[in-house]
Amino acid sequence: MNKVKSELIDNQVSDIVVVGGGTAGWLTAGILAADHCAYHEHGINVTLIESPDVKTIGVGEGTWPTMRGTLEKIGISELQFLACCDAAFKQGSEFVGWRNGATDDRYYHPFVLPHFIGKCQAVDYWQAHYTNMPFAQFASPQAAICDAGLAPKQIQTPEYGAVANYGYHLNAGKFSELLKQHCCEKLGVRYVSDHVTAINNRVDGYIGSVTTRAQGDIKGQLFIDCTGSAAILLGDHYQVPLVSRRHQLFNDCALAAQIPYPAVDSPIKTHTVSTAQDAGWIWDIGLPTRKGVGYVYSSEHTTDQAAEQTLRRYIGQSLDDANVNVRKISFNPGHRQEFWHKNCVGVGMSAGFIEPLEASALALVELSANMISKDLPANLSVMPIIGERFNQRFNLRWQRIIEFLKLHYVLTERTDTAYWRDHCMAESIPERLQQLLELWRYQEPSYNDFSEIEEIFPSSSYMYVLYGMGFKKQMSNHLKHDQNPKMLDALFNQNRQTIDKYVAGLPQNRQLIEQLCAQYKR
Numbered sequence: 455m456n457k458v459k460s461e462l463i464d465n466q467v468s469d470i471v472v473v474g475g476g477t478a479g480w481l482t483a484g485i486l487a488a489d490h491c492a493y494h495e496h497g498i499n500v501t502l503i504e505s506p507d508v509k510t511i512g513v514g515e516g517t518w519p520t521m522r523g524t525l526e527k528i529g530i531s532e533l534q535f536l537a538c539c540d541a542a543f544k545q546g547s548e549f550v551g552w553r554n555g556a557t558d559d560r561y562y563h564p565f566v567l568p569h570f571i572g573k574c575q576a577v578d579y580w581q582a583h584y585t586n587m588p589f590a591q592f593a594s595p596q597a598a599i600c601d602a603g604l605a606p607k608q609i610q611t612p613e614y615g616a617v618a619n620y621g622y623h624l625n626a627g628k629f630s631e632l633l634k635q636h637c638c639e640k641l642g643v644r645y646v647s648d649h650v651t652a653i654n655n656r657v658d659g660y661i662g663s664v665t666t667r668a669q670g671d672i673k674g675q676l677f678i679d680c681t682g683s684a685a686i687l688l689g690d691h692y693q694v695p696l697v698s699r700r701h702q703l704f705n706d707c708a709l710a711a712q713i714p715y716p717a718v719d720s721p722i723k724t725h726t727v728s729t730a731q732d733a734g735w736i737w738d739i740g741l742p743t744r745k746g747v748g749y750v751y752s753s754e755h756t757t758d759q760a761a762e763q764t765l766r767r768y769i770g771q772s773l774d775d776a777n778v779n780v781r782k783i784s785f786n787p788g789h790r791q792e793f794w795h796k797n798c799v800g801v802g803m804s805a806g807f808i809e810p811l812e813a814s815a816l817a818l819v820e821l822s823a824n825m826i827s828k829d830l831p832a833n834l835s836v837m838p839i840i841g842e843r844f845n846q847r848f849n850l851r852w853q854r855i856i857e858f859l860k861l862h863y864v865l866t867e868r869t870d871t872a873y874w875r876d877h878c879m880a881e882s883i884p885e886r887l888q889q890l891l892e893l894w895r896y897q898e899p900s901y902n903d904f905s906e907i908e909e910i911f912p913s914s915s916y917m918y919v920l921y922g923m924g925f926k927k928q929m930s931n932h933l934k935h936d937q938n939p940k941m942l943d944a945l946f947n948q949n950r951q952t953i954d955k956y957v958a959g960l961p962q963n964r965q966l967i968e969q970l971c972a973q974y975k976r
């Protein structure tokens with residue numbers, strides 16, 4: 455074979471190597487293998503290398519509704535997923551104590567979009583007529599479903615189908631195990647249990663292979679860094695810097711605990727509860743067999759001991775805290791300067807991590823893997839074009855995530871601790887968010903504020919947080935066509951009827967999960 459021909463063949467992307475077997479690694483491998491037929495002799499080869507020495511992070515228990523599409527696409531049945539991953543339905547988040555800490559200080563960010571979205575503007579109408587009704591209760595039936603602890607579907611609803619939009623709460627370790635089994639048995643992913651000790655460049659600076667301790671070199675044309683915060687390819691090898699976002703979102707530690715329910719038939723909450731604390735917030739996630747509870751906090755604003763006391767106090771409301779093991783996880787809030795460098799892409803914690811306030815990390819994994827898969831470069835010569843596009847898209851996504859997470863803090867009326875006061879300092883608030891807040895004094899968030907392709911959070915998410923936190927919009931001086939009160943009356947009444955229908959027809963969350971799991975034959 456002449457030299458030109460052999461170089462061309464070498465440059466074709468036919469072998470993808472995923473390094474890391476956490477949730478990011480397996481989801482990415484699964485999406486690539488399913489889309490590119492790794493199980494077929496003419497499909498692409500996908501190899502996943504996982505170190506037996508380095509544990510996965512073992513947290514990450516909340517997903518977005520996008521996970522339903524991902525699981526369906528890679529061919530996992532919902533029954534199997536629910537039964538094997540100790541999973542439950544999640545319909546959004548409830549934020550407790552973020553505004554002023556009063557006993558009635560709580561609001562929902564549900565997954566169902568407001569009934570008026572795309573039809574008319576409703577904020578003036580809501581402020582004028584339903585000022586005592588929380589915005590989420592006014593705008594969507596889902597707050598009422600969550601309050602009643604109801605499932606988002608019925609037993610006869612098809613797999614992955616929904617009556618009300620939902621994602622999941624799950625056991626992260628069990629989820630990785632299920633993905634691993636499915637990827638290896640059904641999707642044709644080659645699994646290598648070994649520790650990567652070296653990364654070897656070709657003459658052009660692209661990675662040619664990784665060296666494993668026991669099984670030698672593994673070659674490929676595209677390498678996905680899913681090695682978590684170690685980031686051994688993108689960080690260590692290529693030295694792509696981590697852009698710190700600590701000055702905007704201060705949280706850098708978490709204490710995580712698993713606690714049993716008081717009784718085997720205790721209700722399973724159908725949303726994540728995020729309760730504000732002196733120097734951060736506590737997540738409370740209901741799985742069928744236990745709860746996952748954790749305090750995410752800023753080490754600049756409290757000590758580990760004080761944080762643990764806070765968490766134990768919270769848990770102690772329902773349980774004798776002496777029985778609970780608490781695990782500490784530290785992280786550096788930020789993201790890589792670029793995510794795709796030469797023939798290496800960072801996905802998951804290696805690409806970055808910022809507090810799990812809206813559980814966006816796994817959604818970013820899904821988005822990354824899907825974009826890599828859709829745009830999979832045919833050969834190395836077109837890789838820079840794809841890489842640049844990927845970097846632009848994900849830099850924007852990180853910017854938007856930071857802005858949206860920060861929105862949860864900046865409208866607080868709490869001044870009781872330095873943490874909350876510091877969050878409201880102008881220099882900690884991204885400029886675009888400051889501009890939007892100014893704009894939203896006079897108009898409600900709209901599509902035009904978030905008009906990029908595949909925006910990560912829609913304007914309705916901003917509405918739920920903004921008005922949940924008590925933000926007031928100035929009433930318009932004159933009525934516009936799309937603020938037609940008759941149409942709004944009708945939409946509001948329709949929402950009420952939907953609530954009545956759902957409350958009468960949806961089962962309790964635990965009841966449905968147990969019925970579905972009983973149907974699954976292992």
Ligand SMILES: Cc1cc2nc3c(=O)[nH]c(=O)nc-3n(C[C@H](O)[C@H](O)[C@H](O)COP(=O)(O)OP(=O)(O)OC[C@H]3O[C@@H](n4cnc5c(N)ncnc54)[C@H](O)[C@@H]3O)c2cc1C
Nearest residue numbers: 474475476478505511514516650681682802803810815816
């Ligand atoms: C406190 C906390 C709460 C979170 N909550 C949520 C949530 O509710 N929702 C959400 O979406 N996300 C959440 N996340 C994020 C989520 O946990 C991660 O995005 C997800 O688990 C993916 O992690 P990962 O696979 O990137 O990394 P890891 O799980 O750390 O996996 C890294 C993998 O790399 C391997 N590895 C490392 N070094 C080597 C080597 N030299 N050779 C070979 N293999 C190697 C390891 O063996 C391991 O398999 C949370 C994170 C934290 C810290």
